[in-house]
Amino acid sequence: MTGQRDRWADLTGGQAGEEYAQRFARLAESGHDIHGEAAFCAALLKPAARILDAGCGTGRIAIRLTELGHYCTGVDVDPSMLAVARRDAPTQEWLLGDLARLDALGLNPGFDLALAAGNVIPLLAPGTEPAVVRQLAAALRPGGLLVTGMGLDAAHLPLSEPSVTLAEFDHWCTQSGLTLRQRYATWSGDPYDEGCGYAVSVHSRPTT
């Protein structure tokens, strides 16, 4: 661990797993599509791809991607979130760990796609973001994709103000050898414009 407390832990006290899962269960029951992130990623891949769900939380996305024929490894630092994932999909791989020290988990690199959805990047511990992006980039195979979704204003974040700008994020990606391929305003692929409150970004690792 880096020793720094992530913003998610500050917000939730590390006890949010059940409540978070119930929130999505209620959304699904009321007819909302809770699988937009998984559908977005699946459209970029052929089964069976290796996917790292970085900050997997309760496993909502990794479980869906597994149903779609992919191999998913979920990593999260919050035991209350992982407990739900382990209960709901006991045969899937769920690892407790800090994304800033992903190398310490001894994962085989060469993932086809690493996903950091649900505001994982803005909710990291302050100052650890460049290290996390570096670790995610290093986990990818050449040509592999980093897919992220992040709020850029308070309306799209569980924070009172944005913690990370898109320019900073793109800079950390560039420093880590990644290239921006696509950017959207939603997981449905709506076009991104300057000033959008949310960004779904696809960066790639060079093939050579």
Ligand SMILES: C[S@@+](CC[C@H](N)C(=O)[O-])C[C@H]1O[C@@H](n2cnc3c(N)ncnc32)[C@H](O)[C@@H]1O
């Ligand atoms: C809002 S939740 C999103 C969960 C999931 N990606 C989703 O979209 O349903 C943010 C998650 O990021 C995780 N997280 C924050 N910092 C982390 C870190 N340094 N290492 C691993 N997970 C982290 C939190 O524990 C939390 O589960």
